[in-house]
Structures are given as structure tokens and as C-alpha cells.
Amino acid sequence: MAADVEATRDVIDIITGGWRAQALYTAVRLGIPDHVEAGCDTPAQLARATGADEGGVRRLMRLLTAMGVFEGEGASGYRGTRVSRALLDGPHSLRDMCLLHGEDYYTAWGHAHHAISTASSGFEAAFGRPFYDHLGRDPVAARRFQNTLNAGNMFFPQVPDVFDFSGRTVVDVGGGGGDLLAVILGAAPKAEGVYFDRDHMLPAAREHLEAAVGPDRVRLVGGDMFEGVPQGGDAYILCRMLARWDDDAVAALFEGCRGAMADADSRLLVLDRFVEDEDPTVLPSLWDLHLLMTTGGAHRTLAGLTALLERAGLRVERVADLPMETTAVIAAPRTPEPAGEG
Numbered sequence: 001m002a003a004d005v006e007a008t009r010d011v012i013d014i015i016t017g018g019w020r021a022q023a024l025y026t027a028v029r030l031g032i033p034d035h036v037e038a039g040c041d042t043p044a045q046l047a048r049a050t051g052a053d054e055g056g057v058r059r060l061m062r063l064l065t066a067m068g069v070f071e072g073e074g075a076s077g078y079r080g081t082r083v084s085r086a087l088l089d090g091p092h093s094l095r096d097m098c099l100l101h102g103e104d105y106y107t108a109w110g111h112a113h114h115a116i117s118t119a120s121s122g123f124e125a126a127f128g129r130p131f132y133d134h135l136g137r138d139p140v141a142a143r144r145f146q147n148t149l150n151a152g153n154m155f156f157p158q159v160p161d162v163f164d165f166s167g168r169t170v171v172d173v174g175g176g177g178g179d180l181l182a183v184i185l186g187a188a189p190k191a192e193g194v195y196f197d198r199d200h201m202l203p204a205a206r207e208h209l210e211a212a213v214g215p216d217r218v219r220l221v222g223g224d225m226f227e228g229v230p231q232g233g234d235a236y237i238l239c240r241m242l243a244r245w246d247d248d249a250v251a252a253l254f255e256g257c258r259g260a261m262a263d264a265d266s267r268l269l270v271l272d273r274f275v276e277d278e279d280p281t282v283l284p285s286l287w288d289l290h291l292l293m294t295t296g297g298a299h300r301t302l303a304g305l306t307a308l309l310e311r312a313g314l315r316v317e318r319v320a321d322l323p324m325e326t327t328a329v330i331a332a333p334r335t336p337e338p339a340g341e342g
């Protein structure tokens with residue numbers, strides 16, 4: 001039987017994905033996007049600027065040019081592209097994301113066989129401790145992780161398009177860097193915010209929120225969401241909060257939010273990625289396995305999430321798409337059945 005050339009090509013394209021990632025990581029680690037942007041654009045100049053071998057740099061740049069990360073060629077000089085500019089050092093850069101993926105995450109994925117076979121964290125197999133412990137001990141990794149999360153914030157500006165926050169008291173449970181609340185309050189001037197997260201997250205979030213929306217519109221509360229969330233809000237948000245926790249914990253968290261709601265017009269917004277078993281798409285399926293590699297967590301299906309909301313006395317009112325294959329699920333408290341029915 002003759003070899004299937006197309007299938008061979010497909011297999012090679014898939015298995016060399018890790019090589020491409022490592023090539024891009026190396027360029028970022030050497031600061032090459034910044035050097036090229038500053039006009040340092042031949043292999044000799046780049047070698048001088050980075051301290052790397054000139055031949056190595058030339059070969060790396062050949063691949064990255066073929067991949068569309070840079071343009072031009074060694075003799076006349078390389079030029080940056082939209083992709084390399086997204087990696088320049090500075091605010092909103094994807095640089096830290098590339099470094100985290102190229103180092104810690106790459107090592108964790110090196111244990112994919114173990115992680116998938118045992119449904120346990122690849123990171124823990126590789127490093128001998130849970131992912132979040134590692135972040136607690138390593139400030140560089142923690143900063144890279146926060147910037148990687150921030151890089152995924154590009155769906156935040158669309159959140160006020162799928163839900164009208166005006167006049168509401170918005171409680172962001174696990175508010176992280178405070179960016180989402182800042183975007184929402186910026187879009188809905190009559191809304192007020194309550195930022196809720198672990199105590200150690202408050203100082204940075206306070207600084208960010210006070211600069212973005214002023215000191216009067218946000219209250220910051222520290223605590224453990226499983227022990228209770230701030231009472232009396234009429235829009236509760238759980239953004240990228242669920243993947244780490246099992247079904248019982250998530251149902252209890254939903255129940256806590258429902259119990260804290262001001263009234264029947266209050267809503268819970270779950271903003272997350274969901275996987276689907278039918279016609280799956282690549283990105284959510286990849287993120288799902290990536291959660292297994294890092295924390296041992298998983299993404300849910302929309303049906304799975306709906307069942308957990310029901311369990312907690314909530315019903316899905318509406319589902320809206322957000323950019324980057326993220327979904328907003330808007331849930332309302334189930335009103336008690338009228339007496340004499342059901």
C-alpha cells in the first residue's frame with residue numbers, strides 16, 4: 001500500500017506544533033521582537049544584542065519568518081509583523097504568556113501521558129507540588145500567570161454588550177486583577193461594584209480599580225467564596241472561576257450566590273469556556289486538557305453547567321457568545337412554584 005502523503009503531512013504538521021512553540025518561546029526569551037522593532041535587524045546585529053550564536057539566530061529567524069512571525073530576510077534585514085508586535089515588552093504584551101507556556105507549561109505537558117492516563121495534574125507530576133503552590137512560591141511565575149490571564153481578557157469589553165448592568169450592584173466573585181469590574185463600571189455609569197477575592201488580591205485590585213473608576217463606586221471585600229459572598233447584589237459574576245472545582249463545590253458556590261441575591265430580578269452571570277462533545281472545536285478542547293495539565297481541572301459542557309445551576313435553584317435565562325470562544329450564561333433564581341401547581 002502506498003503511503004498516504006496527505007495523512008503523513010497532517011501528522012507532521014500536528015507533531016511539530018511543539019517545535020514551533022519552542023522556537024517562538026526562544027525568540028521571546030532572547031528579546032528578539034523588541035530588538036527587531038528597535039531596528040536591530042540582521043543576524044549579526046541580533047546575535048550581538050542577544051549574546052546568542054549568529055548561526056543559531058539566523059536559523060531561528062528563518063523558521064519564524066516562514067511562520068509569519070517576522071518578514072524580510074537576513075541579508076536586507078528582518079521586519080516585525082502584528083504577531084511579533086503582540087510580543088513586545090510592555091502593557092498588554094503576550095510576552096509573559098509565551099514564557100510561561102515555553103517553560104512551566106511545556107514541562108507540565110511533557111507529562112501528558114501520565115496526566116491523561118491517571119486524570120491527574122501533569123504539573124504536579126513534573127514539579128512535585130500543586131500548580132497554585134508553585135505560583136505562591138515563585139513570584140516570577142505568579143507574575144507571568146497574572147499576565148497570561150490578563151492576555152485572555154480580550155472578551156471583557158464585550159461583556160456589557162450581552163448584559164445591561166445599568167443601575168445594578170455588580171458583585172464580581174473572584175475578581176482577580178479587577179479589570180472586568182472596571183470595564184463594566186466604565187460602560188454602565190449608574191452601576192456600583194463589589195469586588196470580592198482572597199485578601200491577598202485586594203491591594204493590587206484596589207490600586208487598579210481606584211485608578212480606573214475612582215474610589216466611590218467600588219467596595220472591596222476579602223474572603224473565601226465557599227464561606228459566603230457579599231450580600232445584596234443584583235448581578236453576580238463568576239468569570240473563569242469554575243474549572244478548578246468539582247461539581248459539589250460549584251453547586252454550593254451557585255447556591256451561595258443565589259442566597260445572597262437582592263431579589264428575584266437579580267442574575268448570576270457565568271463567563272467561561274465550555275467544551276462540547278458533539279462537533280468539538282480545537283481551542284476549548286485544548287484549554288480543557290491544559291487545565292488537566294496544570295491544576296487537574298476541567299471545562300464543563302453547557303449541559304453540565306445547566307444541571308449544576310438547576311441543582312442550586314437557578315435556571316438558565318439566556319446564553320450569549322463572547323470573543324475567543326468564551327460564553328456568557330445568564331441565570332435567574334427559580335421562583336417558587338405557585339401554590340396548588342406542580
Ligand SMILES: Nc1ncnc2c1ncn2[C@@H]1O[C@H](CSCC[C@H]([NH3+])C(=O)O)[C@@H](O)[C@H]1O
Nearest residue numbers: 174175176197198201223224225226239240
Ligand atoms: N476560595 C476563594 N474565594 C475567593 N476567591 C478565590 C477563591 N479561590 C480562588 N479565588 C480567586 O479566583 C480567581 C481565579 S482567576 C479568575 C480571575 C477573574 N475572575 C478573571 O477572569 O480574570 C483568583 O483571583 C483567585 O484569587
